[in-house]
Amino acid sequence: MTTANQNAVERYRNNFLKEVEANVEEGDMVKMCMQCGVCAGSCPLGPHWEHSPQKIFMMIRAGKREEVLSSDSMWMCTSCYNCIVRCPRQLPITHIMHGLANYAHRLGLAPKGQPTREFGTLFWNNLVKKGRVNELTLTIGHYFKDGIAAGIKTGLAMQAVGLGMVKAKRLNPMEIFGGHAVKDLKGFHAMVAKAQEIEAKKKGFTA
Amino acid sequence: MTASIATGQTILVVGGGISGMTAALEAAECGKQVILVEKTPVLGGRTARLYRYFPKMCHPTCGLEINLRRLKQNRNVRIMTMTEVSAVSGSRGNYTVTLKVAPRFVNENCTACGKCGEAVTAEVPNPWNYGLDKLKAAYLPHNMAYPQRYVIDPSIVGTPEGEKAKAACPVGAVDLEMKEETVTISAGAVVWATGWRPYDAAKIQPYGYGRFKNVITSLEFERLADPQGPTGGKILRPGDGKEAKNVAFIQCAGSRDENHLRHCSRICCMASLKQTQYVREAFGAEGKSTVYYIDIRAIDRFEDFYQMVQKDATVSFVKSKVARIAENKANGNPILHGVNTEGYHRYAIEHDLVVLAVGMEPEITGVKLPDDVILDSSNFIEGSKDQGMFGAGAAASPLDVNRAVQSATAASLHAIQVVRKNASTEAA
Ligand SMILES: Cc1cc2nc3c(=O)[nH]c(=O)nc-3n(C[C@H](O)[C@H](O)[C@H](O)COP(=O)(O)OP(=O)(O)OC[C@H]3O[C@@H](n4cnc5c(N)ncnc54)[C@H](O)[C@@H]3O)c2cc1C
Numbered sequence A: 001m002t003t004a005n006q007n008a009v010e011r012y013r014n015n016f017l018k019e020v021e022a023n024v025e026e027g028d029m030v031k032m033c034m035q036c037g038v039c040a041g042s043c044p045l046g047p048h049w050e051h052s053p054q055k056i057f058m059m060i061r062a063g064k065r066e067e068v069l070s071s072d073s074m075w076m077c078t079s080c081y082n083c084i085v086r087c088p089r090q091l092p093i094t095h096i097m098h099g100l101a102n103y104a105h106r107l108g109l110a111p112k113g114q115p116t117r118e119f120g121t122l123f124w125n126n127l128v129k130k131g132r133v134n135e136l137t138l139t140i141g142h143y144f145k146d147g148i149a150a151g152i153k154t155g156l157a158m159q160a161v162g163l164g165m166v167k168a169k170r171l172n173p174m175e176i177f178g179g180h181a182v183k184d185l186k187g188f189h190a191m192v193a194k195a196q197e198i199e200a201k202k203k204g205f206t207a
Numbered sequence B: 001m002t003a004s005i006a007t008g009q010t011i012l013v014v015g016g017g018i019s020g021m022t023a024a025l026e027a028a029e030c031g032k033q034v035i036l037v038e039k040t041p042v043l044g045g046r047t048a049r050l051y052r053y054f055p056k057m058c059h060p061t062c063g064l065e066i067n068l069r070r071l072k073q074n075r076n077v078r079i080m081t082m083t084e085v086s087a088v089s090g091s092r093g094n095y096t097v098t099l100k101v102a103p104r105f106v107n108e109n110c111t112a113c114g115k116c117g118e119a120v121t122a123e124v125p126n127p128w129n130y131g132l133d134k135l136k137a138a139y140l141p142h143n144m145a146y147p148q149r150y151v152i153d154p155s156i157v158g159t160p161e162g163e164k165a166k167a168a169c170p171v172g173a174v175d176l177e178m179k180e181e182t183v184t185i186s187a188g189a190v191v192w193a194t195g196w197r198p199y200d201a202a203k204i205q206p207y208g209y210g211r212f213k214n215v216i217t218s219l220e221f222e223r224l225a226d227p228q229g230p231t232g233g234k235i236l237r238p239g240d241g242k243e244a245k246n247v248a249f250i251q252c253a254g255s256r257d258e259n260h261l262r263h264c265s266r267i268c269c270m271a272s273l274k275q276t277q278y279v280r281e282a283f284g285a286e287g288k289s290t291v292y293y294i295d296i297r298a299i300d301r302f303e304d305f306y307q308m309v310q311k312d313a314t315v316s317f318v319k320s321k322v323a324r325i326a327e328n329k330a331n332g333n334p335i336l337h338g339v340n341t342e343g344y345h346r347y348a349i350e351h352d353l354v355v356l357a358v359g360m361e362p363e364i365t366g367v368k369l370p371d372d373v374i375l376d377s378s379n380f381i382e383g384s385k386d387q388g389m390f391g392a393g394a395a396a397s398p399l400d401v402n403r404a405v406q407s408a409t410a411a412s413l414h415a416i417q418v419v420r421k422n423a424s425t426e427a428a
């Protein structure tokens, strides 16, 4: 268990709803759900995940902390906003789903090997390095995440697309050597650090 | 013409539905002078357009008949149909009310012989059946219409059709020169019994009302089941006239929804439970009703009605707010998509017909009322700041007939108290 997770367990023992209200974006709206099921029926990803938003909200109230935070459902949300549009109680469902994913990630409880989470992490790390996304290193990182053999295979399969992009000047092969950064990289890093500090403070993260 | 009638001791009742008739009668039978104004050509309101009443499953005509008899026997009520309130000034005990009377183009001489209706060929959408069929442009709104007097639709006035109606009338009752009139009256108290209207189902986009012919409202379903309705009481779906034996009822269509009406309309659960029995009545064991619901709210003592329906083998319940409706292009069947929240099972179920249990919205929504009137967050009338105007029946809250009548009686008593006080101060 991470210390952050341990602290959270201690603080909100047996009241997962309170924990969500305090730590998750728009978490205080969870209690407004009336279990009508419209979001569950409206989600285009519905058949592919285990817990619909409605089910997640019920599980939060039922105190199923482990199951909620380790669920892969929040990671499957594509932000289509169908549920938000239809929810009769106007819950910001999409935002709550992303909030839950973020919270689970910070606590180290999010499912391992979940593709959205992995790509998200890759994307973020790539982005903060230079203040812009380096498409070449990001793509390569993504291709080789499952080992060298798999990476080469995907790389070869995508060869034509890559060359096409180079020809159309959408991809610069020179970017492989680190790539260029935003103008004030130091300023950018300071900004991100500050934003993270503010967020951590708001959500009560100590670790 | 501007006429001035009535006094500060008169009670004005706006709306001639079951609530307005009740409020007017209670006061009149206590000896008070009442003016009852109704915007349509007939009394009875929405209830007169229902096939049967829950909980006893009796026909609304009998309740209507009793009230009409009481009205005919009472000289204290003056009824003005096709009349609306256009302005109210003054305050408790001393209101001046401006009424706008639309032309009926038929005067008191009418004997309801029907000759004008026979003479004209033009047709207009039948408001009585929510436009599901048409009626002649010279018509008696329905069999029990009160007053029993024909109406000429304005669309044929000034046309040869209008002249035909005029020529056909043996008693010279058709008067095509009638104009809109304004009447000013004084009243001590005002009872607003303006009732409700169905929420516009087309606004609930995922349900496809207006796009899919076999998705209808609960009001339309009442008319389909009624022998006086467009199908002569046969439950035939609008898409292709096929018998609708497998019917889905979708609860809270527009109610309990921050995007539509935020209140629970309170009667629609009972209305759908009642309507499952129309399906059974029409098709026996072959009929099939499925109720999709968030939770069933059988108000007050109606729980036993719910239990009775639950025992009915032709009726099943799915605990789910339907997410969306699609249409099977091959047979016109609506397909309901959603998740059954008991077990979280995803479904796509086909039915012959979908009935949306639409919510009740106050009829005065969007109508300019006197500034003094107090409305709740759903536009139901709570009363007035000067305590001289009262809401009654479905204008005050989404109520069934029984509770609407209770509410109207209470409003009537409040109004009587206002004019009684007036009488004693005038005498002093
Ligand atoms: C599908 C459905 C089924 C139902 N079934 C049942 C049932 O089985 N049993 C039951 O008890 N209840 C039932 N109800 C409820 C019932 O319809 C209401 O309780 C009843 O109509 C209330 O009567 P009211 O007089 O208050 O309003 P209304 O019936 O709406 O009457 C209001 C009257 O006021 C008039 N009016 C409106 N505005 C103005 C104005 N500005 N000026 C002048 N006149 C005006 C209208 O024309 C109308 O005549 C059902 C409702 C629905 C939606």
Ligand code: SF4
Binding pocket: A032, A033, A034, A035, A036, A037, A038, A039, A040, A053, A054, A057, A083, A086, A087, A088, A089, A090, A091, A093
């Ligand atoms: S649509 Fe809204 S109220 Fe309905 S189950 Fe989903 S979150 Fe809850």
Ligand code: SF4
Binding pocket: B251, B252, B253, B255, B256, B263, B264, B265, B266, B267, B268, B269, B270, B295, B296, B297, B357, B359
């Ligand atoms: S009465 Fe039933 S259908 Fe109507 S709004 Fe309330 S819960 Fe929904």
